Amino acid sequence: MPLPASDAGPPIAAFHAPAGAATMDAYAAIASQYVYRGVAQRDRPTTSFALSTSLPQGWFADLWAGLVDADGWNDYSKPHGTEWDVDGSLGYGAAFGQRWAWSLAGARIVDIGDGGPSDDYTEWRANLFYRDALRAQLAYSSDYLQRGWSSWNAEFSGSHFLTESLRGEWGLGHSHGSGRRDNDYSYGWLGLTGSWLHTQWDARWVDAGHGARYVLDSNSGGSRVVVSLSWALHLLP
Amino acid sequence: MLRTLLVLALALLFFNGCATSRTDDPRRLVIITVADNNTGGMPPRGYHQPGYRISDGAASALAGLERDYRLTPVDGWPIDLLNVYCAVMAIDPTRGVDETLARISADPRVQLAQPMQMFDVHGGYDDPYFDQQYGVGSVRVLQMHQTATGRGVRIAVIDTGADRSHPDLKGRIGTVRNFVGDDSGFDSDIHGTAVAGIIAANADNGIGIVGIAPDADLLLLKACWQRALDDISAQCNTFTLAKALTFAIDQQADIINMSLGGPNDRLLGLLIDVALARGIVVVAAQDAPNEFPADRAGVIAVRTAPGDDPQPMPDGTHPVVVDAAARNLLSTSPGGRYDYFSGSSMGAARVAGLSALQRQEHSPLSTPQLIRDLDQRLAELGGRAAEPDTRLVTHAPSAQRGVLPPSGRQPAVSVSRIDGT
Numbered sequence: 001m002p003l004p005a006s007d008a009g010p011p012i013a014a015f016h017a018p019a020g021a022a023t024m025d026a027y028a029a030i031a032s033q034y035v036y037r038g039v040a041q042r043d044r045p046t047t048s049f050a051l052s053t054s055l056p057q058g059w060f061a062d063l064w065a066g067l068v069d070a071d072g073w074n075d076y077s078k079p080h081g082t083e084w085d086v087d088g089s090l091g092y093g094a095a096f097g098q099r100w101a102w103s104l105a106g107a108r109i110v111d112i113g114d115g116g117p118s119d120d121y122t123e124w125r126a127n128l129f130y131r132d133a134l135r136a137q138l139a140y141s142s143d144y145l146q147r148g149w150s151s152w153n154a155e156f157s158g159s160h161f162l163t164e165s166l167r168g169e170w171g172l173g174h175s176h177g178s179g180r181r182d183n184d185y186s187y188g189w190l191g192l193t194g195s196w197l198h199t200q201w202d203a204r205w206v207d208a209g210h211g212a213r214y215v216l217d218s219n220s221g222g223s224r225v226v227v228s229l230s231w232a233l234h235l236l237p
Numbered sequence: 238m239l240r241t242l243l244v245l246a247l248a249l250l251f252f253n254g255c256a257t258s259r260t261d262d263p264r265r266l267v268i269i270t271v272a273d274n275n276t277g278g279m280p281p282r283g284y285h286q287p288g289y290r291i292s293d294g295a296a297s298a299l300a301g302l303e304r305d306y307r308l309t310p311v312d313g314w315p316i317d318l319l320n321v322y323c324a325v326m327a328i329d330p331t332r333g334v335d336e337t338l339a340r341i342s343a344d345p346r347v348q349l350a351q352p353m354q355m356f357d358v359h360g361g362y363d364d365p366y367f368d369q370q371y372g373v374g375s376v377r378v379l380q381m382h383q384t385a386t387g388r389g390v391r392i393a394v395i396d397t398g399a400d401r402s403h404p405d406l407k408g409r410i411g412t413v414r415n416f417v418g419d420d421s422g423f424d425s426d427i428h429g430t431a432v433a434g435i436i437a438a439n440a441d442n443g444i445g446i447v448g449i450a451p452d453a454d455l456l457l458l459k460a461c462w463q464r465a466l467d468d469i470s471a472q473c474n475t476f477t478l479a480k481a482l483t484f485a486i487d488q489q490a491d492i493i494n495m496s497l498g499g500p501n502d503r504l505l506g507l508l509i510d511v512a513l514a515r516g517i518v519v520v521a522a523q524d525a526p527n528e529f530p531a532d533r534a535g536v537i538a539v540r541t542a543p544g545d546d547p548q549p550m551p552d553g554t555h556p557v558v559v560d561a562a563a564r565n566l567l568s569t570s571p572g573g574r575y576d577y578f579s580g581s582s583m584g585a586a587r588v589a590g591l592s593a594l595q596r597q598e599h600s601p602l603s604t605p606q607l608i609r610d611l612d613q614r615l616a617e618l619g620g621r622a623a624e625p626d627t628r629l630v631t632h633a634p635s636a637q638r639g640v641l642p643p644s645g646r647q648p649a650v651s652v653s654r655i656d657g658t
Contacts, residue, residue: 087283234317
């Protein structure tokens with residue numbers, strides 16, 4: 001049995017030292033459509049990839065790329081074209097206490113392949129996590145899509161194991177200034193997720209308020225069901 | 238409506254987090270591993286959660302265990318080497334530790350459950366100065382340096398911290414990790430500084446001492462915490478050692494030096510088996526029979542025979558090196574100083590250094606080859622030694638020498654000292 005308390009070692013806080021190694025994880029996913037913050041950026045099958053790296057000191061760099069349907073710049077009537085939406089972020093994060101973690105990041109969102117004028121923009125994100133059960137995010141951009149106005153998004157989501165292999169998930173979000181300067185809309189989702197043969201599956205029903213239609217086109221909001229499969233590969237350590 | 242929901246959720250979150258935070262009694266801590274074969278899925282875009290990589294299966298199992306046995310999670314991390322998620326949990330104060338641990342061990346969701354165990358670094362005494370310098374001359378290391386200096390060999394030193402700015406360790410310490418948490422005393426830790434100096438203090442730099450393998454690359458992995466500022470003794474536990482071992486294996490160290498010991502530990506034993514299976518040489522100090530990790534099959538155990546009496550060594554199932562000369566070894570000390578050190582910790586460091594020389598000359602060298610070569614080298618040194626108390630003789634069952642058993646474990650080889658003969 002463990003030694004008496006007097007010999008038992010460092011405070012519990014010592015256990016929360018950095019894991020000690022840099023990490024690098026790669027991900028791939030396919031989905032029936034791509035919905036981001038309640039808005040369907042592609043309402044047909046799509047794919048996405050991600051690379052996540054972190055240093056033991058807490059710094060991290062993430063790269064996400066997904067195939068989306070381009071809208072024209074402020075011209076929602078233009079026919080869809082395909083482009084890569086690339087989201088690169090640099091940030092810092094840490095755990096505090098036994099269950100909580102936070103991270104702050106600056107992200108640059110770049111569209112590749114749309115052929116139109118640049119609508120790249122920078123976004124700042126603050127995340128708060130409670131284990132793997134709850135998470136909250138506040139994101140802010142001072143020049144969303146280079147349209148000359150600021151926007152923000154707040155999202156609160158969580159999940160809970162229903163059985164040993166099935167997890168229920170939910171989320172609520174609110175966006176301001178996306179699509180139009182004074183546009184506001186709320187959205188939410190309910191879903192189920194689980195894993196099978198090294199594949200994570202996810203099925204969720206998403207519903208977005210009326211304002212979401214002004215973000216891309218008239219079909220980008222509303223209610224829809226999204227099914228996705230994803231895979232992860234731990235490259236480091 | 239949305240605001241109300243958010244406020245309610247945050248309030249629930251806060252109270253839930255506060256309700257189970259009493260985990261400050263180390264005697265109630267247990268290590269639990271559950272299967273973690275699933276690599277998980279893609280996290281949501283834009284969410285980077287620090288330090289959290291757990292599969293659904295492992296998370297579900299741990300959530301169930303927490304609920305069923307009233308456990309409080311303290312920490313956890315995936316050990317990809319073993320395909321498990323390793324969690325540190327605190328047992329509820331109202332429940333018996335032994336009884337709860339026994340029930341958890343029998344739970345089919347659990348692969349391994351054990352108490353959080355404590356380990357001590359060895360060589361816990363610091364002899365007064367003697368007018369002598371033990372070291373490279375007495376073991377003919379200078380001769381060995383004609384052909385090998387440990388260049389290109391990576392030695393993971395799992396110990397306390399060490400003086401990273403010591404002039405005699407300059408350039409030797411490459412990767413540094415602290416698995417204990419508090420970084421304030423890292424450079425003032427005595428034990429790790431001494432061990433590092435014996436292994437790899439710089440040669441031919443006009444100052445100080447010469448390590449056994451002066452060109453080796455050290456991975457300094459702090460898993461032990463010094464008890465007090467000027468006290469060489471230090472402690473580690475299962476969790477910090479497991480993290481350090483995993484890191485050393487992932488970093489593809491050639492040699493792992495563990496100048497420490499304690500009770501048998503299943504989790505650490507599994508990790509050491511992985512290291513040995515990957516051809517990593519593991520050297521450990523041993524102050525008492527059946528002391529872990531030195532008694533793990535395949536580990537090179539280093540014991541120090543007390544005084545001038547030859548210590549008969551049992552022919553166990555693992556190699557044992559008796560290094561009676563590990564007394565009054567001059568080595569590096571924090572603050573750029575030097576001091577004399579004794580004990581099996583320093584003996585283990587010497588053997589780790591010798592192993593690095595052999596590794597360089599015969600790379601890649603399997604552990605059985607290394608043992609055979611080390612055995613021979615030590616015997617030769619004994620034969621040539623001018624000082625009687627460094628003569629060494631091997632006791633290796635001839636039928637086992639050089640034969641790798643089907644299990645992959647190393648043949649039994651023991652080396653002991655004969656005085657003045």
